[in-house]
Every structure is written in C-alpha cells, then in structure tokens.
Amino acid sequence: GAGVSQSPSNKVTEKGKDVELRCDPISGHTALYWYRQSLGQGLEFLIYFQGNSAPDKSGLPSDRFSAERTGGSVSTLTIQRTQQEDSAVYLCASSLASSGEETQYFGPGTRLLVL
C-alpha cells in the first residue's frame, strides 16, 4: 500500500520493560512526525524529523523517550522503563514538507498498554 504503516498494531508490556515502535512513512516524504493520543485527550506532538535529523524534540515527555530515523525513511520510537502512564495510542505521520504541500498523513497507530 501507499500509506503510512506502523508496527506492531498492538503492544502489551509490563511496567519497566523497554518497547520499540516502528513507522514506515509514505515513499518520498521527507518529514516524519510522532504523536501520542491518550484516552479522552487530543493528539500530543512528540518529535519531528526532517530527513534523519530531529529539529524539534520538544514534545518528548521524559528522557525515557527517544526516536531515530535512518536512511530518511523508517523511524523507531523507543520507550525505556515503561510506566503505566505511557499507555496510549502512538501515531506516526509523514508529509512532503515542500512549499505549499504540508499535509500530514497518519498511520493506523500502535496501541500500547503497560500493565
């Protein structure tokens, strides 16, 4: 398919374990974004990549959260020592990031449950 893909679709983990969430953006999209959606709350920005660099990491809630992007394509969001408050849907989006076309297209999300 041509859309943004994310894996796994669901993840259940125990408190204290590390998790890795993957995002595969639309081919050719240079910008990639991670957001978090908690129950009853709006989408919360986490981090933005332009190519392989991250100009804006302002939304990462703590140093337990990190992300990387390699080859200007796939990105991985890592949460270390997970806590119950990390339970949420993690959404990835990508955009062309060219003048006049900045629409962000979202993937289906990874539903994370920390027990």
Added chain:
Amino acid sequence: EDQVTQSPEALRLQEGESSSLNCSYTVSGLRGLFWYRQDPGKGPEFLFTLYSAGEEKEKERLKATLTKKESFLHITAPKPEDSATYLCAVQAPTGTASKLTFGTGTRLQVTL
C-alpha cells in the same frame, strides 16, 4: 502557546439534519488549519487544509470555512457513515514544516 478548542464535544444528529462543528484557535501566525476525521481504532484521515481567512473547501457533504479566529465544518444532510470524531489542528509558520496542535475533537453520531 498555540491553542485549539473544539465544540461541541459530542453531537448527535438524525440523518438529514444539517449542523456545524466549531474550531476556535489561538496561534502566533497561522500557516494552515487542518480538519481530519478519525474512526474508532484508526488513525486520523485528512479532510481539508485552509490557509487564509475567507477560504472555503468542500467535499461531498462537508464544507470547511475559515475566519481569523475560528473554523467551521458544516455537515449538510448527514448520513450514518459520517459518524466519527472530527479533529481540527493548526500549524504555526516555523521552519520548513512543523508540528500540528490539535483540539480534542467533536464526536459526531448520525442516527437513522
């Protein structure tokens, strides 16, 4: 700090009963205002982008409008398949691309 407020939180309409959803925003210069639709268990689906006050866009039964302080999503003669959460987001003019700031959405239910 950019802020987006959507109202109402929830809306129940009968099929064919037209209505409007509101998105009020505060942003230090608007680069774009975006409307998305989100179905349960899925990611947001792009609907519209509006860039300047007075702009309007339409798609099937949906029409989005923009002023300097708010945007409206008008739904004309809705059908049950229009039931979803509608999200509004703003983008401020920083850099080549930048984050979206979202409202908490309006949950729309359309009944027969």
